[in-house]
Every structure is written in C-alpha cells, then in structure tokens.
Amino acid sequence: MSVTHASDGENPDRQTKSSAGNSDPVEVDVRRYRRWRDRRREAERLRSRPSMLGKEAEDILDFARTWAPFGGAPEEETFVNFGMCRSRFTERLWQIIGEVGSGLTEVTELKRAYPQRNWPR
Structure with missing residues (x-):
C-alpha cells in the first residue's frame, strides 16, 4: 500500500492510503461528490x-440547466416550450449568458450541452 497526499482542496497535512495510486474507487467517488x-x-x-432578467x-x-445533464x-x-428550433434556442441562450454572465461550472456544463456556433450576423 502506498501513501499519497490528499488532493481536491483537502488538508495537505492529511494523508490517505491507496493501493492503486489515484485510481482508488473511494477517492474517485469523493472527487465526483465534491464536483456535484x-x-x-x-x-x-x-x-x-x-433576478435582473425578464421572465423569458x-x-x-x-430550461437549459434542466436539460444540460442529458x-x-x-x-x-x-x-x-419556446416556439424555437434548437439552433435558435441555443443562440438565444448564449445571448442571455453573454448579457448576464454565469458561474464557471454552469457555463462549462452548458457549453457541453449547447455548443456555440459562429452565427451569421
């Protein structure tokens, strides 16, 4: 068994025991939980x-947050729900995010679900 230092914002003085380095299933679950x-x-x-946004x-x-994990x-x-095709919905979503801004973790998840394109102007 090897001893490795804790990571992911844990106390650096605390050590954990791991039989397979960083691939310890418990550590993986802990990291996944912390991200969640x-x-x-x-x-x-x-x-x-x-809220500084309008109802729409x-x-x-x-709606985008709800569907992003899928x-x-x-x-x-x-x-x-909105009378828009998906590409128009995505365009409007990024327009809203650009106006308001959003948390880093949320933007990353939304980028995966609703990739930005170079929209014709």
Missing part, C-alpha cells in the same frame, strides 16, 4: 441572487 456538491452550491447561489430569459436558463433539450421540447 460544488455545482449544486453554485446553482443555488445563482438562483438566490436577485429566466425560463430559457432554467446533452441538451430535444428539438421538440424547445419548439413546444
């Missing part, structure tokens, strides 16, 4: 701040 917890805290912080913009952001909303859902 940090995303959840950031989302809660963003929800708790006073808030609805689009909430790779983004299907075309049918964006059309039924």
